[in-house]
Amino acid sequence: MPLLSLREAIATYVKDGGSLALEGFTHLIPFAAGHEIIRQQRRGLHLIRMTPDLVYDQLIGMGCAARLTFSWGGNPGVGSLHRLRDAVEHGWPQPLALGEFTHAEMAVAYQAGASGLPCGLMPLHAATDLTSVQGDRLQALRCPFSGTALALVPALTPDVTILHAQQIDARGNVLIRGIIGAAKEAAMAARQLLVTVEEQVETLQADMNALILPSWIVTAASIVPGGAYPSYAQGYYPRDNAFYLAWDEIARDRGAFTAWMERHVLEVPDHAALLRALGVAA
Numbered sequence: 001m002p003l004l005s006l007r008e009a010i011a012t013y014v015k016d017g018g019s020l021a022l023e024g025f026t027h028l029i030p031f032a033a034g035h036e037i038i039r040q041q042r043r044g045l046h047l048i049r050m051t052p053d054l055v056y057d058q059l060i061g062m063g064c065a066a067r068l069t070f071s072w073g074g075n076p077g078v079g080s081l082h083r084l085r086d087a088v089e090h091g092w093p094q095p096l097a098l099g100e101f102t103h104a105e106m107a108v109a110y111q112a113g114a115s116g117l118p119c120g121l122m123p124l125h126a127a128t129d130l131t132s133v134q135g136d137r138l139q140a141l142r143c144p145f146s147g148t149a150l151a152l153v154p155a156l157t158p159d160v161t162i163l164h165a166q167q168i169d170a171r172g173n174v175l176i177r178g179i180i181g182a183a184k185e186a187a188m189a190a191r192q193l194l195v196t197v198e199e200q201v202e203t204l205q206a207d208m209n210a211l212i213l214p215s216w217i218v219t220a221a222s223i224v225p226g227g228a229y230p231s232y233a234q235g236y237y238p239r240d241n242a243f244y245l246a247w248d249e250i251a252r253d254r255g256a257f258t259a260w261m262e263r264h265v266l267e268v269p270d271h272a273a274l275l276r277a278l279g280v281a282a
Contacts (some may be wrong), residue, residue: 001172001215006222006270009194010036013160013219018064019046021158021190022055025181026076027234030164032271033053033196034159034228038062039266046210048158050106050182054230054247057081058265060096069099069156071106075251078244080253092254104155107130110182112155124149161190164228165213166235167199167204172215175204178234180211193217196224198236226275240280 004012014020014037022030034055037045046067047056052136053076059065061083073081075223087096101109104122112120139152163183167175174195176183187193195218206212227233230240268274 001218002220003168003200004220004222006032006036006196006227007040007218009220009222010040010042012058013192013194014040014042014045015159016042017046018159019042019048019157021048021156021161021186023049023161023163023182023186024228024231025051025183025210026239027179027181027232028166028176028228029053029055029194029231030162030165030227031229031231032224033162033164033194033222034059035265035274036260037064037270048156048186050103050110052077052081052084054081054244057083057247057251058261060084060087061093061251062261062265063093065096066097067097069101071101071103075115075248077241078248082248083257087255101153103166105138105151106156107182108153109156110185112153112187113157114185114187117206118155120153120155121150122153132203156186156189158186158190160192160194161186161215162194162196163187164196164224164233166198166233167201168195168221168223169200169204170202172218172221173204174213174215174218174221175206176211178208178214178221179186184211184213187213192219194219195221196227197221198227198233199223226272226280227271229275229280235248 042064044066045064047065048069052070052073088090108120108122141150165174165176230243232239251257
């Protein structure tokens, strides 16, 4: 498991047209990795995320995405993702295909991928309009033992999953404290796993309920202090709620969005420079 610069990790493993999951449920969202993907101008990506928020708004608005598979999308506590809406409603900067699931269906799909199964099973609940969005991606099945109505959910197996975490040890094991979300399942479902971390330590001290990802599932890691900003990293820095509020206005207008991204992402060499430009200490 090599330690690479983030620039080298993205250049090596994230390819045009690939499927990509940047997970992190309100917490430890891999913004630094998302920005590096934008700098490297990846195109035609199939983005996968249980709850796409600002980082996916940015990737979509900068023309990186051709498809989005998700279960909820928005600016948490604020409102819509304006670049996502613009892509869906007006095809700017390019059309965006959608695959929409419920939270439970996404969780089952990740779990199926992590288990090496082609699909997952869950109870078939009341009919919803999601079937008209997804086409035939969900299939109904009768349990041969009980006759219970079931839904077959196709497995999610991203080409690359990217996570942000607190620590990596000398042997390449990765520690995540706090809200886990779908991190474990997305990591194990992926063909390759990239991780950015706050710091490297000699030995991990895992609290109760912490998640340790073993080195053998980590393809490459990058040390990127502040790599989850403006989301938060438990034990390191809080969520920047003011940024999420400000983003609502920035992203409403195509010109304002493009100018912000050019100044703060395209014209800076890395995430550390972005944090300095924003006056945020890593």
